[in-house]
Amino acid sequence: MFRWIVLRDLTLAWKGRVDVLSTLFFFLIAVSLFPLGIGPETNLLRLVAPGVVWVAALLASMLALGRLFANDYQDGTLEQLLLTPQPLYLVVLGKVLALWLVSGVPLALLSPVLGIQFGLSGKALLVMAVSLLLGTPVLALVGSIGAALTLGLRGGGLLISILVLPLYVPVLIFGAAAVDASMVGSGVQGSLSLLGALLALSLVFAPWATAAALRISLE
Amino acid sequence: MGGYAFYVWGSYLVTLLLMGGEVLLLLRRGKLLRYQRPGIQTPRE
Amino acid sequence: MLEATDLGCVRGDRRLFSDVNFRLSPGSLFQVQGPNGSGKTSLLRLICGLLAPAEGHIRWQGANICSLGEDYFTSLSYIGHRNGLKEELTPTENLRVTSGLAGSQLSQQEASSILGKTGLSGREHLPARLLSEGQRRRTALARLLTCRTPLWVLDEVLTSLDSSAIRLVRSLIEEHLNRGGIAVIATHHELDLSTDSFQRLDLAL
Amino acid sequence: MARINWYKYASPTNFYPFAEKMIPWFAFPAAVLFIVGLYVGFFVAPSDFQQGDAYRIIFIHVPAAWMGMLLYVLMAIYAAIGWAFNARLSSMMASAISITGAMFTFLSLVTGSLWGKPTWGTWWVWDARLTSTLILLFLYIGFISLQASIDDPRRADRAGAVLAIVGVINVPIIYFSVQWWNTLHQGATIRLLGKPTMAPPMLAAMLIMLAACWLYSIAVVLVRLRYIIIEREQNAARAAEVSV
Numbered sequence: 001m002f003r004w005i006v007l008r009d010l011t012l013a014w015k016g017r018v019d020v021l022s023t024l025f026f027f028l029i030a031v032s033l034f035p036l037g038i039g040p041e042t043n044l045l046r047l048v049a050p051g052v053v054w055v056a057a058l059l060a061s062m063l064a065l066g067r068l069f070a071n072d073y074q075d076g077t078l079e080q081l082l083l084t085p086q087p088l089y090l091v092v093l094g095k096v097l098a099l100w101l102v103s104g105v106p107l108a109l110l111s112p113v114l115g116i117q118f119g120l121s122g123k124a125l126l127v128m129a130v131s132l133l134l135g136t137p138v139l140a141l142v143g144s145i146g147a148a149l150t151l152g153l154r155g156g157g158l159l160i161s162i163l164v165l166p167l168y169v170p171v172l173i174f175g176a177a178a179v180d181a182s183m184v185g186s187g188v189q190g191s192l193s194l195l196g197a198l199l200a201l202s203l204v205f206a207p208w209a210t211a212a213a214l215r216i217s218l219e
Numbered sequence: 220m221g222g223y224a225f226y227v228w229g230s231y232l233v234t235l236l237l238m239g240g241e242v243l244l245l246l247r248r249g250k251l252l253r254y255q256r257p258g259i260q261t262p263r264e
Numbered sequence: 265m266l267e268a269t270d271l272g273c274v275r276g277d278r279r280l281f282s283d284v285n286f287r288l289s290p291g292s293l294f295q296v297q298g299p300n301g302s303g304k305t306s307l308l309r310l311i312c313g314l315l316a317p318a319e320g321h322i323r324w325q326g327a328n329i330c331s332l333g334e335d336y337f338t339s340l341s342y343i344g345h346r347n348g349l350k351e352e353l354t355p356t357e358n359l360r361v362t363s364g365l366a367g368s369q370l371s372q373q374e375a376s377s378i379l380g381k382t383g384l385s386g387r388e389h390l391p392a393r394l395l396s397e398g399q400r401r402r403t404a405l406a407r408l409l410t411c412r413t414p415l416w417v418l419d420e421v422l423t424s425l426d427s428s429a430i431r432l433v434r435s436l437i438e439e440h441l442n443r444g445g446i447a448v449i450a451t452h453h454e455l456d457l458s459t460d461s462f463q464r465l466d467l468a469l
Numbered sequence: 470m471a472r473i474n475w476y477k478y479a480s481p482t483n484f485y486p487f488a489e490k491m492i493p494w495f496a497f498p499a500a501v502l503f504i505v506g507l508y509v510g511f512f513v514a515p516s517d518f519q520q521g522d523a524y525r526i527i528f529i530h531v532p533a534a535w536m537g538m539l540l541y542v543l544m545a546i547y548a549a550i551g552w553a554f555n556a557r558l559s560s561m562m563a564s565a566i567s568i569t570g571a572m573f574t575f576l577s578l579v580t581g582s583l584w585g586k587p588t589w590g591t592w593w594v595w596d597a598r599l600t601s602t603l604i605l606l607f608l609y610i611g612f613i614s615l616q617a618s619i620d621d622p623r624r625a626d627r628a629g630a631v632l633a634i635v636g637v638i639n640v641p642i643i644y645f646s647v648q649w650w651n652t653l654h655q656g657a658t659i660r661l662l663g664k665p666t667m668a669p670p671m672l673a674a675m676l677i678m679l680a681a682c683w684l685y686s687i688a689v690v691l692v693r694l695r696y697i698i699i700e701r702e703q704n705a706a707r708a709a710e711v712s713v
Contacts (some may be wrong), residue, residue: 008350015352076346083312084365085338086314091365145635149628153618162614163632166607167639168645177653194649198642209635216627219315223523223587229585230526231507234533237576238685241569245692250697276621277705 001086002094009098012071019067023103024110027060031114042119044176049118050179053128054135058168061136064103065143065164066157068095069214073151082218088211092154095145096137096207104136120183127182127192134195135175142167148213171198265289265325266311266415266446273306273386276453280306281467282319290414293437293459297404297452298456298467302443304450309418311448312342324415338367341413347404350395355379355403358392363410370410382406383431384445397424408436416447435460481558481698483579487690495691504682510674523587526580532679533577534602536686538640540570541605544612545637552630559625561701563633564616565693569686571609577602596649601644608636622701 013020018141034052035045072078111132112125120128146164148155178191265288272282280303288294291371296304309315311322313329313336321327329336349358356375363370368379382402391399401424408416416437422430434457437447441459449455510528544566551560578599585594595600612632619625 004361008353008361010354011357012350048296071350074346075351076348077350079314079342079344079346080348080362081365082314083337083340083342085334086365087334094404142635145631149615149632154581155618159614159618160704162607163611166604166611166643167635169604170639170642173646173650176651194646199327201642205635205638213628213631215314216624216631218305219309219624220564226523226587227525230580233579233583234529234576236573237579241572241649245689245696249692249697252696252703262534274623276623276708277701278708 001084002090004018005081005091005094005206006098006101009095010101013098013102019064020102020106021065023060024106025054026063027107027110028114030056030059032117035117045118046120046183048182049115049120049124050128050176051112052118053111053180054132054172056133056175057111057136058139058172060107061103061139062161062164062168064099064161065140065147068099068144068147069151070147070156075219078151078214079218082214088214089207092144092148092207093213094138096210099144100137100140104140105133106117107136108132120179124179124183127188128179131175131178131192134192134199135171138171138195138198138202139168141202141210142171145206145213146212148210148217151214151217158193171195174198265293266448267323267326268311268320269323270320270436271307271310271317273310273315274318275303275306279318284320284465286463286465288446288448288463289461290446291441291459292446292461292463293441293455293457294446294448295455295462295464296448296450296467297464302467304447304467305419306341307465308417308448308450310343312340312417313337314342332438339413340415340417341411342417342419343404343407344419347400348407349392349400349403352391354391355384355395355406356388358403359406362407366411368411375410378406378409379403381409383428398429399424401425402429402432403432404410405436408440412443414445416445416449418447418449418451420451421449422451422453481561481701484558484696485695485698488695492688492691492695495684496686499681499688502677502681502684506674508564509677514670514674515668523584526584527590528582528674528678530577530580531675532682533573533580535679536576537570537577537602537605537609540566540573540686541609541633542637542642544570544684548626548630548633549606552627555624557626557701560630561694561697563629564626565690565697566686567609567612567616567629568693571606571613573682573686574602574606574609578597578606597644597648601647604643604647605640609642612636617700622704629649671700 031053038044038048053143067129069078072081086093108129111128115125115128137189143164146160146167149163150159153159174191174194178195181191182188193217267287267371269285270283271285273280284307286294296307298304306315312316315324316330324332324339326335347370348362349355353361356372356379359379360370360372361373363375376385379385379388382405384399384402384406387395387399392403395403401421405421421433425433430453434455437449437455438459440447441457510525515526516522516524524678544563547559547566548563550556551558551563581599581602582592582594585596585599586592612629615632616625616629619628
């Protein structure tokens with residue numbers, strides 16, 4: 001049953017691929033704007049690169065959250081999802097997995113290309129991709145709580161960012177620190193393992209909180 | 220005060236403003252409520 | 265066997281209704297009537313477990329639906345005001361997804377044969393957004409045929425349906441009741457179905 | 470599960486007169502303690518050999534920071550109880566606490582930066598605790614704006630509860646990550662909030678101020694709680710008129 005929800009969301013994402021691409025383009029444009037603001041001087045850009053790429057990835061995945069439940073809420077399918085015989089925790093996990101596959105993974109795969117703009121070396125690019133691969137699911141999981149809480153509210157998009165950004169801080173810190181450490185040459189395991197710990201924690205708690213928030217919003 | 224008077228008094232002024240402001244806003248909210256109050260009659264009134 | 269004891273519902277700060285009691289044995293039809301905003305939809309959502317009651321309990325086969333959780337949903341089909349269809353997917357895809365989620369996978373042919381029964385033959389492969397409101401309602405109704413659930417909860421199911429569709433719905437419900445299923449329907453149309461146990465609840469009182 | 474009926478007595482309407490009587494008992498002692506605390510802080514406590522008299526700001530900065538954190542945890546507990554046991558009063562309490570907590574957190578930030586200026590020459594210092602307090606302020610703003618944007622009070626209470634619980638789980642993680650981030654980038658910077666050698670009168674002044682802040686918070690929260698109860702009663706009455 002789990003694969004049905006993932007399959008459904010992936011086909012929907014494929015059919016509405018304009019939104020998916022817009023998330024990627026936002027990431028692309030946001031990152032490429034920074035050198036214009038900071039100046040072309042490479043070693044300064046190299047210093048700033050981890051933070052810039054990670055903040056852009058964070059904002060892009062937050063933009064993608066808007067679509068997670070909103071369409072289903074409008075056309076009544078969300079009610080049906082609440083009434084499926086399988087636990088709501090799994091349905092939420094399925095939807096978040098589909099969202100991550102569509103928005104998080106492309107971000108991570110795209111990041112090395114952008115890293116080159118900032119003059120990052122091979123190892124740093126690899127670590128950036130890995131840290132994004134580890135971090136974006138946490139962003140999607142924690143973000144899904146915000147998306148579920150603000151269902152059907154006016155000003156939903158902005159409200160999600162206020163609710164969710166403070167919760168993104170640890171992911172941003174550990175993610176950017178991982179890339180930073182790889183550039184400086186010091187150990188990368190520390191921050192990557194902390195990212196992994198955050199992923200494990202949010203995998204357990206976030207879907208439960210999102211399920212509860214969905215039940216509250218759909219009352 | 221060793222030349223820090225501005226900062227010390229400044230921070231206590233901010234404290235007064237914030238706490239006082241919160242209380243004043245609260246009382247104003249209470250006054251607003253007094254006018255359209257169908258049910259609840261506090262013992263004093 | 266669905267049973268509700270002194271059920272009460274509060275939406276926001278407004279009390280909609282209180283101490284509603286009913287007991288539905290298999291094969292019985294329960295029609296809920298009342299002016300708009302009298303809580304018909306809320307009562308149906310209470311029965312589905314989408315809404316927590318302010319007071320009272322609802323029991324299915326003797327067990328409280330809160331404790332039943334997901335297994336209660338295996339025996340429930342709910343059609344609300346909104347059709348619950350994805351606009352981009354075709355009716356067959358919609359049907360296969362909902363049946364897949366409910367645990368009984370349907371092949372392409374089975375789905376289009378069911379859709380044929382509800383009068384959508386020939387339009388199964390059009391994206392749902394191209395269909396008329398009535399046709400979308402029929403696709404939603406097709407969901408009732410996919411999984412044999414004993415309890416049907418239908419909210420204003422006859423709106424925007426043409427006469428042939430209304431006849432179709434009547435036959436579906438009759439068939440369902442003869443099979444020993446229970447149907448809870450909120451509607452203003454006269455259903456005048458020949459059924460042994462028929463209860464009506466008017467929320468206007 | 471059987472509804473625990475002894476929560477009925479915690480219904481807002483009969484808590485209302487109780488709150489009414491309690492407020493003066495907290496408000497006046499708070500004012501008195503403030504005056505005593507300020508007096509001890511300014512006249513009895515010696516000036517610090519290192520920072521001269523700039524350190525006197527800690528008498529309001531540290532209590533405000535503690536209050537900000539404690540009130541967030543208290544808010545989360547009330548919200549969780551209100552959600553779990555469907556106790557409207559407890560959820561109202563959470564909403565009442567949220568604004569005072571945000572005020573204290575903001576106050577601690579402002580006084581922190583006012584203190585940073587003389588000791589470090591800059592208004593904002595990315596010290597671990599100041600940064601964490603800033604994020605705590607964002608958590609408060611998130612809670613308040615979520616509750617403000619939901620009209621149905623029941624949903625607002627419960628949605629706020631979910632956010633508060635998720636927030637409370639995240640507060641230690643945020644504090645740890647900011648601490649980790651701070652030591653990573655700047656090494657062991659001077660700890661802005663390191664306790665100066667605490668002469669007894671200094672500690673006494675700080676504790677008195679903390680007690681004063683506590684009493685102040687209880688009084689303000691109870692007053693706001695009364696107003697929330699009235700507002701909800703009015704909405705219910707108005708909604709009843711509309712529907713009948």
